[in-house]
Amino acid sequence: MSREHVPASFPSPQPSPASGGGSKRPPLAGEGLGERVSCMTGLWTLFYKEILRFWKVSLQTILSPVVTTLLYLLIFSHVLEAHIQVYPGVGYAAFLIPGLVMMAMLQNAFSNSASSLIQSKMGGSIVFILLPPLAYWEFFSAYVAASVVRGAAVGLGVWLSGYWFAPHAIVHPGWMLAFALAGCAALGALGIVSALWAENYDQLAAVQNFVIMPLTFLSGVFYSIHSLPPFWQGVSHLNPFFYMIDGFRYGFFGVSDISPWISLSIVSGAFLALSLATLWLLKSGYKLRS
Amino acid sequence: MSPAIQVQQVHKRFANLHALRGVDMAVEQGEFFALLGPNGAGKTTLINILAGLSRATSGNCAVMGHDVVADYRETRRSLGVVPQELVYDAFFTVREMLRFQSGYFGLKHNDAWIDELLHNLGLEDRANTYTRTLSGGMKRRVLVAQALVHRPPVIVLDEPTAGVDVELRQSLWSFIKRLNRDGHTIMLTTHYLEEAETLCSRVAMLKQGEIVALDTTRNLLGAHATTEVRLKLAPPRLPEGLRAMLVGEEDGCFRLALHRYGELEAVLAALRMAGVEVMDMEVSKPDLEDVFLQIMEAA
Numbered sequence: 001m002s003r004e005h006v007p008a009s010f011p012s013p014q015p016s017p018a019s020g021g022g023s024k025r026p027p028l029a030g031e032g033l034g035e036r037v038s039c040m041t042g043l044w045t046l047f048y049k050e051i052l053r054f055w056k057v058s059l060q061t062i063l064s065p066v067v068t069t070l071l072y073l074l075i076f077s078h079v080l081e082a083h084i085q086v087y088p089g090v091g092y093a094a095f096l097i098p099g100l101v102m103m104a105m106l107q108n109a110f111s112n113s114a115s116s117l118i119q120s121k122m123g124g125s126i127v128f129i130l131l132p133p134l135a136y137w138e139f140f141s142a143y144v145a146a147s148v149v150r151g152a153a154v155g156l157g158v159w160l161s162g163y164w165f166a167p168h169a170i171v172h173p174g175w176m177l178a179f180a181l182a183g184c185a186a187l188g189a190l191g192i193v194s195a196l197w198a199e200n201y202d203q204l205a206a207v208q209n210f211v212i213m214p215l216t217f218l219s220g221v222f223y224s225i226h227s228l229p230p231f232w233q234g235v236s237h238l239n240p241f242f243y244m245i246d247g248f249r250y251g252f253f254g255v256s257d258i259s260p261w262i263s264l265s266i267v268s269g270a271f272l273a274l275s276l277a278t279l280w281l282l283k284s285g286y287k288l289r290s
Numbered sequence: 291m292s293p294a295i296q297v298q299q300v301h302k303r304f305a306n307l308h309a310l311r312g313v314d315m316a317v318e319q320g321e322f323f324a325l326l327g328p329n330g331a332g333k334t335t336l337i338n339i340l341a342g343l344s345r346a347t348s349g350n351c352a353v354m355g356h357d358v359v360a361d362y363r364e365t366r367r368s369l370g371v372v373p374q375e376l377v378y379d380a381f382f383t384v385r386e387m388l389r390f391q392s393g394y395f396g397l398k399h400n401d402a403w404i405d406e407l408l409h410n411l412g413l414e415d416r417a418n419t420y421t422r423t424l425s426g427g428m429k430r431r432v433l434v435a436q437a438l439v440h441r442p443p444v445i446v447l448d449e450p451t452a453g454v455d456v457e458l459r460q461s462l463w464s465f466i467k468r469l470n471r472d473g474h475t476i477m478l479t480t481h482y483l484e485e486a487e488t489l490c491s492r493v494a495m496l497k498q499g500e501i502v503a504l505d506t507t508r509n510l511l512g513a514h515a516t517t518e519v520r521l522k523l524a525p526p527r528l529p530e531g532l533r534a535m536l537v538g539e540e541d542g543c544f545r546l547a548l549h550r551y552g553e554l555e556a557v558l559a560a561l562r563m564a565g566v567e568v569m570d571m572e573v574s575k576p577d578l579e580d581v582f583l584q585i586m587e588a589a
Contacts, residue, residue: 045393053381124377128387128436130343131371132394133363290304290344 043138046129050146054112061108061150066157069104073097073162076222086224087255093166098176098249099221101158102183106244109151109184110212113143113191118204121195121288130289136282140192140275147188148181155180168252175260176251179267183244186271187212189278196278196287215241225257240270292355294319294444294475295340300349302335302499309335311499312349317492319354319443322470323477324486324507326582327496333479334374336496337448341371353444367395370442374449374479376429378421384408384432385417388439395440407435410465412458427458434462438469445469447478451485463489487511487578495585502589507578514581517548519557522570529564532557543570 054061077093084092120126129139170176190212198204219241225233236242247263250256256263282288295317302310310332317323325333338344340351342362350357356364379387385404392400408414411431416424421432430450437445447466451459467489470476480486486493486507493510495503503510518537521544528536528544535557538545548554554573561568 041396041398042394045390048393049382049390052386056381120379123380124373124375125379127343127371127373127377128379128391129394131341131366131369132391132440133366133396134394135363285345289342290338 042132042134043142046134046138046142047145050112050116050142051149053116054146054150061112062153062157065104065108065154066161069100069154069158070161070165073100073165077166084223086227087253090168090253090255091166093162094168095249095253096222097159097162097166097168098252099245101155101162102180102245102248103216103219103221104158105151105155105180105184106187106216106241107212108154109147109187110191110194110208112147112150113188114195114204114208115191116146117143117192117195118198118201122201126288137279139282140189140279143192144185144188144275147191148184151184151187152180155184170252171254172251172260174251175264176248178264179244179248179251179260182264182267182271183248186240186244186267186274189271189274192278193274193281196281199287215239219245220257221245240266243267291319292352293317294321294354295323295477296350296352296355297336297340298350300336300339300351301347302332302339302344303347309499310339310346313496313499313501315494315501315504317444317475317477319475320470320473321475321477321492322467322490323475324490324493325477325479325496326483326486326493326578327479328586330498331496332499333496334448335499337371337446337477337479340365340446341369342366367440368443370437370440370445372430372433372437372445372447372450374452376426376433378424378429378432380420380422383418383420384413384424384435387421387432388435391436391439397440400439403441404435404439407438411435412461427454430454431458431462434465443473444475444477447476449479449481451480451482459485483578483582493578495582497586497589500589503581503585510581511576511578514576514584517551517576518574519546519548519554520544520570520572520574521546521557521561521568523561524567524569527564527566529560529566531560 073093073096077096081092084095086092086095117126120129194207195204198207218236219239220236225236225242228236243258243263243266246256246258247260247267250260250263293316295315297313297315300310300313301308313332313336325336327333335344339346340353340358342358342365345359352358353365354368356368358365382390385408388404388407389400392398392404405414408417411434413428413431413435416428421429424432434447434450437447445466450462450466454462463485466476466478478486478490490507492506493503494501505513522542523544526542532546535546535548535553536544537547546557548557558568
């Protein structure tokens with residue numbers, strides 16, 4: 001997309017008949033604008049702005065995570081393909097793909113809301129969304145929805161290239177989509193909370209590197225937790241990311257460590273709890289409106 | 291008709307600072323109003339409370355009759371704020387920013403007005419430029435345009451001319467004056483008191499979170515400052531009748547205070563009568579800066 005990209009909902013600029021004249025009286029708010037004011041426009045615009053923000057730097061926000069994830073796939077599958085078969089009839093490379101897709105989606109969904117928010121907080125441009133009449137739930141919905149789109153874009157990129165590398169079937173696409181959506185939305189909300197809390201880039205990087213990264217890596221992306229000693233199996237069950245990956249993988253193979261119903265309940269519960277917490281923080285103006 | 295801005299008993303306490311101490315004021319619709327005060331007086335805090343960027347610890351604020359907390363959507367539609375900091379979003383061009391800003395206010399097709407704003411602020415040929423690449427003065431213009439995309443009836447400018455060159459300052463003020471003539475209420479803060487004096491019909495002065503003066507510019511000038519005339523006389527002797535007006539004497543010059551300009555006539559007549567010749571004369575008119583300093587010292 002070019003830098004001059006114009007949102008579809010906005011018509012091309014027309015030269016104003018009043019340009020150049022100094023005498024036209026600008027109508028005051030409420031005069032003649034009523035019919036043009038739409039309650040969904042604010043939310044839609046913020047969502048669109050968030051999409052455009054990551055799209056303008058898509059080399060960094062989409063292509064680079066896709067390439068990194070593919071490197072994991074190439075290296076691990078090359079080294080381990082001959083040694084490991086987690087599920088009967090499923091090659092290691094094919095086993096790895098859903099886990100890597102989900103891991104990339106979750107990390108990027110988190111990154112999207114978190115880095116957008118911390119950048120506008122640190123740079124001060126957050127006032128542009130604090131001054132308009134946007135409700136806290138519109139703020140929340142726009143950021144979470146944009147995180148889901150970013151996660152999905154990265155996930156699609158990883159999956160397509162993974163499919164080319166190791167073709168496989170998707171047994172339950174509905175389950176796959178449900179876990180993708182719930183997982184990305186939960187991480188989008190977590191990104192908002194983290195960026196609200198963080199007072200500088202360093203603190204946010206700490207959340208990303210010491211919480212999000214280990215939890216996604218240790219969630220069964222590279223292995224079935226049944227291969228772990230009992231203690232670490234127990235620990236894995238406390239990691240919500242495990243249920244996201246396990247359920248997502250069920251969508252691909254129809255096989256999982258845990259029933260997908262239980263996993264989906266836990267992932268949806270996590271999303272709901274994170275959403276309520278985020279909405280509450282946004283409503284209270286936590287670290288946004290002093 | 292409800293006031294454009296109404297502030298009632300507003301207090302704001304931060305962890306160890308009582309930033310606003312019971313501020314009461316109202317700005318009527320159509321006024322050009324100045325909020326003055328030294329750094330740290332609470333001007334920006336008050337603006338932030340009006341804009342919903344900050345919350346008052348106690349007290350009420352309303353914009354065009356809408357409570358800033360309960361009716362925040364209406365308040366924000368009625369208010370355009372030009373922030374003091376030169377902030378920008380590095381990802382977008384000027385036109386993209388103005389379109390987003392319109393969208394946030396619920397306006398879908400606002401390009402005609404955006405073009406008019408760009409024209410009036412001299413930004414036409416920068417519309418597709420990334421804001422981050424613009425000079426400070428240009429960034430300031432973009433902030434003004436962003437504050438006006440939704441044609442707010444009340445416009446608040448927090449030090450809009452800080453660090454801005456003379457040309458932009460003049461074009462900015464002529465545009466703001468036009469908006470005021472068209473019916474927009476303007477409230478500004480500035481450290482350039484001559485700007486406030488020429489533009490604003492009413493002035494509030496804040497000091498350490500309290501309003502220490504709130505009156506028309508004319509009344510403040512009349513009540514707090516006097517015209518002074520500095521006379522060099524030959525022989526250097528002030529007639530007895532003028533002694534009462536003397537406020538200072540240095541380098542052989544006498545400084546007399548005049549309450550009205552017309553008193554100068556009487557002074558010159560008295561000098562003629564006494565046979566004293568005027569070698570040099572300098573009249574200094576009071577300005578808002580004198581008033582400001584007097585009030586700040588007294589308060």
